[in-house]
Amino acid sequence: MSVRDSSAQTRSPSIRLILLTLVMLYGAIAGLQTVVDFDLGWQMADARNPLASGDVLSYTAPGAPWIYPSLAGIVFRHLFHLGGYAAISWFCAVALLATLAIVALRSKTSTLILLLLAVPALAGQMIPRSGIFTVVIAAAYTRVLLDHYLGRDSRRLWLLPFLMIFWVNLHTGFISGLGLMLGYIAAEIVDCIQKTKQSRALCQLKLAAPWIAASFACTLLNPWGFRIYAAIAAQEHISALQANVIRELTPLYREFSWRGLQLLSPLSAIWWMLAASAIALVFLLYKRQLGLALFLSLAFGSCLWSSRTQGVFLPVACLIAGEAFAERASSQHHLQRFATWPGLRWAGMIAVLSFVAWRCHDIVTDRTSLREDRITLFGAGASWWLPQEAAAFIEKNHLPTELFSTFNLSSYLTWRLGPHYRDFADGRYLPFGDRIVSAQLKLTHLPLDSEEWNQAVATYHIKTVILPLSRFWGIEEVPLREDCSSRNWVPVYFDTTAIVFVRDGALPQAELSALRVDCQHQQLVDDGNLPQSRRLRMEHYQKLANAAVLYFLLGRNDEAQQALASAGRIARDDRSLVLLNGQLQASRGEFDAAGESFRSSLKMSESDAAWYQLGLLYANQRRYPEAIHAFQRALRLAAQPEFSVELSLAKAEVLNGQANTALQTLQKASQVLPDSGPAKADLYDAEAATYSQLSNWPAAVRAEEKAVQETPAVAGRWKILAAMYTATGRQDQALHAQEKAESLMSQIPR
Structure with a gap:
């Protein structure tokens, strides 16, 4: 050798x-990461009854095979x-x-x-x-x-x-x-x-x-x-909805993207x-x-x-x-x-x-x-995402059952608040099936005063609602502004991770009034001295970042900008805050600065959200070819087709003179159409505009009539319908539609 x-x-x-x-x-x-997994909660709760062969955690499917x-x-x-x-x-x-x-x-x-x-x-x-x-x-x-x-x-x-x-x-x-x-x-x-x-x-x-x-x-x-x-x-019998809700059930190859591949x-x-x-x-x-x-x-x-x-x-x-x-x-x-x-x-x-x-x-x-937009941090303990204080508030004040929450958050709550508080549906999926889970998803996206919510309350006797507000896996599902002004529900707790509502009449009026919070004036985060430890500083950053998003959604833009600036002093690698800064700039009419912010977010990491916001900005500036490109990029990057993006793309195509292409896009949008009146009306509005451009007036009128049927209290749609009736020589119907529009407008407080 x-x-x-x-x-x-x-x-x-x-x-x-x-x-x-x-x-x-x-x-x-x-x-070594903080804990937040959505399945851990129901697995620990399920272990309370290790030999059970039926559901014992929910009030919607008790006894279902499990x-x-x-x-x-x-x-x-x-x-x-x-x-x-x-x-x-x-x-x-x-x-x-x-x-x-x-x-x-x-x-x-x-x-x-x-x-x-x-x-x-x-x-x-x-x-x-x-x-x-x-x-x-x-x-x-x-x-x-x-x-x-x-x-x-x-x-x-x-x-x-x-x-x-x-x-x-x-x-x-x-x-x-x-x-x-x-x-x-x-x-x-x-x-x-x-x-x-x-x-x-x-x-x-x-x-x-x-x-x-x-x-x-x-x-x-x-x-x-x-x-x-x-x-x-x-x-293994995975439905389309189940695969859509639980992403890991989908084939891995569908997640591949050449643009997303980085060395x-x-x-x-x-x-x-x-x-x-x-x-x-x-x-x-x-x-x-x-x-x-x-x-x-x-x-x-x-x-x-x-x-x-x-x-x-x-x-x-x-x-x-x-x-x-x-x-x-x-x-x-x-x-x-x-x-x-x-x-x-x-x-x-x-x-x-x-x-x-x-x-x-x-x-x-x-x-x-x-x-990577993670909801975990380096270190041991609970993630900042978990609404531990909101759960403690529910428990301390003995808020009434039954409790409703989102699919992901319910998995945590069934452990944290169970067995006294049972859940609507959680990450197990199988005991509930498509019917109950789809109802949960629909209710989460709808305002609490909607008719669908009234029916759910009557069916399941829901009295308390807790919704996650994190900018990841949370607020994107919740109509926060409408819920805060609900007539039938009272907000009783509100922080940067969750908001809690109680049904009006579910508690004595004096107690409910004492618990009520005002979403427009609630201070979400203390912007005082920064914590010294790395972990506490990053958790404070997440609170500031979430608060900035929530303030923006509530129209409290000055406070959103302040929270954004405070978060920026801690960390600058968060593309979601760069994106939010662009939205704030756009709301102030600073369109050039907003465009720079959206493009900066894309340079950090491409995302469907950034492309979508850039597309909206271009459309607002009447730069329709660029808007179309941005919306198309957003759709390619999205994990699944998004109705709002498809609809925005169709509108940009119509305004760019591509009516036939817009009809094809609207067909795709209809396949992912949310089951809500306003969304359907928006789709029919776009169809009416498209057919109008093609001079297909009968089809345009039919589409606008559908839009009016879905939202009969919207005066603007009655005015559009009146104009279409006039254009097609239907004067009597045009007069009726115009009178209806004027009647609705007279009811608006001035």
């Missing part, structure tokens, strides 16, 4: 040790009682470290490099809910099966049935464990086709078969036996891992390692098909792709000679160290949270 070979072997363990240390350090920092493993909820309940949300945060960090250790220990350098790339994606899967156990145990399954397949270690096959006993009682993701074992079997069967590998593959299959069979049998060791499979089958962005980590896996597949097929290629391709396909399987895919990708890259490198002698250059090794290690240091700095300073 030459001196050069000896020194290369000496350096290799040192490099692996450095990389392993960096992987674990990066994982420890990336995994089976779900409760051991994870029990674990989280004990952690919460032991150390609150901080204990749960630390548990998630430890779970990520355990997953990284399972994959990293005794792995090759290429696998460790892939793990560094995968840390953000794995950290994104380590959220506090039962699925976290699937990620950890799936990594262990993958390691055991691959070590056996590669002939390195068959002594740990006993772990397969042992872990399955826990897995089936922790999470329905145990089904992916069965998939991993079937993938292993398929890989061995493929190798049996190759004569050179046949005897070895058969021998390994015989050795693994008893443990695999025992693992399948262990899935029945749960409180419901075979019925657990019926519950999983029900979960060093943590959000792109999953795509780079998929790309690395695709390259590894080519190497494996070239070397005729068909078994490993099949195993990896199955994991690759399942990840693209379902976002939920990312946590299972990533360990498989790191281990198999790492093997493929290591073997490819060892077979290329010119690469080996190139890699032994000391300068190259040092340059590589400096690059990796710089990369990890940069990523860790961004996480610790919460720049990553701000840039």
Whole structure:
């Protein structure tokens, strides 16, 4: 052995040790996040009745069939009682470290490099809910099966049935464990086709078969036996609404965007891992390692098909792709000679160290949270998003049941306020079905004084409403201004995270009057001295940012600008506040400055919201071609078609003389039309304008008549209809419509 070979072997363990240390350090920092997951609450609440097979958490579907493993909820309940949300945060960090250790220990350098790339994606899967156990145990399954397949270690096959006993009682993701074992079997069967590998593959299959069979049998060791499979089958019947509400149920490939793909962005980590896996597949097929290629391709396909399987895919990708890259490198002698250059090794290690240091700095300073619009911060404890003070207010003042909230917030409230306060519908979805969840979504978007709300109160006896107000996963769903001026509901609590209403008459009038708050004068945040600690300062920033949005929505623009300025003194990496600043500038008529703000937000990170606001600005300036382009960009970036954007695009197309194109856009808008009178009337208004431009007056009149039917108290639409009747020679109807418009206008207070 030459001196050069000896020194290369000496350096290799040192490099692996450095990389392993960096992987674990990066994982420890990336995994420590505040708690907010929307499923954690109902899972802890559900664990109060671990053997139940029907719904006990809601008042809309009591007794509806519901089976779900409760051991994870029990674990989280004990952690919460032991150390609150901080204990749960630390548990998630430890779970990520355990997953990284399972994959990293005794792995090759290429696998460790892939793990560094995968840390953000794995950290994104380590959220506090039962699925976290699937990620950890799936990594262990993958390691055991691959070590056996590669002939390195068959002594740990006993772990397969042992872990399955826990897995089936922790999470329905145990089904992916069965998939991993079937993938292993398929890989061995493929190798049996190759004569050179046949005897070895058969021998390994015989050795693994008893443990695999025992693992399948262990899935029945749960409180419901075979019925657990019926519950999983029900979960897999995903409706369009369910996929729309629970984003992780949609295929991952639908989220891909070339523009959104950034080389060093943590959000792109999953795509780079998929790309690395695709390259590894080519190497494996070239070397005729068909078994490993099949195993990896199955994991690759399942990840693209379902976002939920990312946590299972990533360990498989790191281990198999790492093997493929290591073997490819060892077979290329010119690469080996190139890699032994000391300068190259040092340059590589400096690059990796710089990369990890940069990523860790961004996480610790919460720049990553701000840039990615996260509702978590670095550290242990509860997220600023959770309306803990609002929940305490409801509990302290014994506000009446039944309690209504949004789909996401209900999952927290059923734990925080249950079992006394049951929920309308929560993240479990299945007990409620499309009917109840769609009703919940509709009510959330409608003003509290709407007829739909009156019907819901009569049906479900709702007396208290709590709505989230965060600028993420909150206020975008709530008609705040209309609700604050409700005739039938009284606002009794209002801060930067939530607002609480009580039905008029649900409490004694004196008590209700004492609790009432005034949305137009409520001080949402104390803009005093900044907290000294990083964590408290960032939480104060989030309060200021939320307050700025809420003030703006309530028309309190001066206060919104003050809150915005105070938030800007703490952090400047939040594109949502740059966007809000543009909206404030536009409201003051500072259109050039507003355009600059919207474009600055887009430079920070493209978003459908920024493109939409820029489109509205261009339309207001009669720059219709540019408005059309902006609206089209917003639609391409949106996670799902947005009615408001489609409608704005159609209006811009009409004003730009593209009536036929506008009709096609209106057809798309009608497919995502909210079930509300004003939205329908807006659509019919646009249709009437489009047909008018085409001189199709009968169609234009029919469309405007529909708009009037949806909103009969809007004088402006009666005036438009009167003009259309006049244009078509229907004088009597024109006179009636004009009189109706004048009558409605006379009722408006002056």
